[in-house]
Amino acid sequence: MNTNFEIANQGSSGLALQQNRVLRNTYMLLGLSMVPTVIGALVGIQMGFSFLAGSPLMSFLLFMGIAMGFMWGIEKNKDSGLGVALLLGFTFFMGLMLSRILQVALGFSNGGSMIAMAAGGTGAVFFTMSTVAAVSKRDFTGMGKFLFVGMIVILLAAVANIFFQIPALSLTIAVAVVGIFSAYILYDISRIVQGGETNYVSATLAVYLDVYNVFVSLLQLIMAFTGERD
Template identity: 30%
Template sequence: METKYASTTAVNARARQEASTIFLAKVFNWMAGGLALTGIVAWFTANSGLAMKIATSPAFIILILAELGMVFYLSARIEKIQAGTATGLFMAYAVMNGLTLSTIFLAYTRASIGGAFLTTAGMFGAMSVYGMVTKKDLSGMGSFMFMGLIGIIIASVVNIFLGSSTLYWAISGIGVIVFVGLTAYDVQKIKQIGEQGIMQQGGDVVQKGAIIGALALYLDFINLFLMLLRFFGGGRD
């Protein structure tokens, strides 16, 4: 009986691991699609000259506020909205973020942007692997990093009025640490959701779970990229 029980347990463990792997793949595919869409929109917007119009008009603030509203809405309503709606909102968010990010081409050289992107991809990939393979519970670290994120937001708002370069660089350095940590935490959380049986709850639930997971990782990647970009310099004259 013990041998049979052990065998059944091993089979169940493998099944959970396989389901988790499939779910993670869905999440990463949607995240990659969102990043690709953002990059394409940002590139074409910058090259069309529209980026300058966005940067020098109320459109920039409107886009930022719309993006924040969309993130809060998706996070709060993901269980009640349709899977197609969630997917559409995520892709719309990626497009709007591409419009706002097009303005970085006005402030930084393409070499700096490319270097920051490659560094971000490397760090994000390494922490994603860590989040997938570590046996350590990262929930405590996730809570700590979230508090750090709140601190960054408050300090950034304060620095709008202070204009302190020291605080600016401190925020950037802490921001890199925070988003690196959040990447590992979010990947582990998504992996656990996959292990808990989401793949057996129907296509709509799986799709919505993949979208909200992709949004979390997308935000980790974009924010890590923006923090690292500050250190690459290469600002335009």
């Protein structure tokens, strides 16, 4: 009886160690992924990167194609160094794409402070949600289906607004994105803590996209309400 208890206890300890290792590696790789993102954003700003700005629908479709290609490659090679390299390449690409909204923000007289505010807000959201998921030990993975449906609705609304160009809808979408992807941070970190995600490359990709979307949408909202022209 005692032997069975010891084996079960050792198994539980081993699982906890694995979960902690995945979480630690995820945080480390997430931090590293911000470097190519920043580099990509700076390169994009210097180049005046626009990515088919004259054709929003084509730009969106091409972006989705490239992004999905990267994500497929990352998942396919997540157990090797190539997966990490592809992830860093993907974050550089996302930095380039980020440069478009950063250029818009920098067109305001208070652009720098708005970007800093969005970054600070994103950091606060990430810290809060990741702490709740890691410390509370509650299982938030049941939110997955609800969040996925919400993400699809947002995606459809965003595509529709490419044609309608309704400012109020853009703001509504931005608010929804902040809410959905903040919850996704909670969900994705919870998956690691609960043992549902055991690969730190896949975990980093998921959390990176959460953080990226929260930042972009927060910046959109901050620009809409606090942007100051010269």
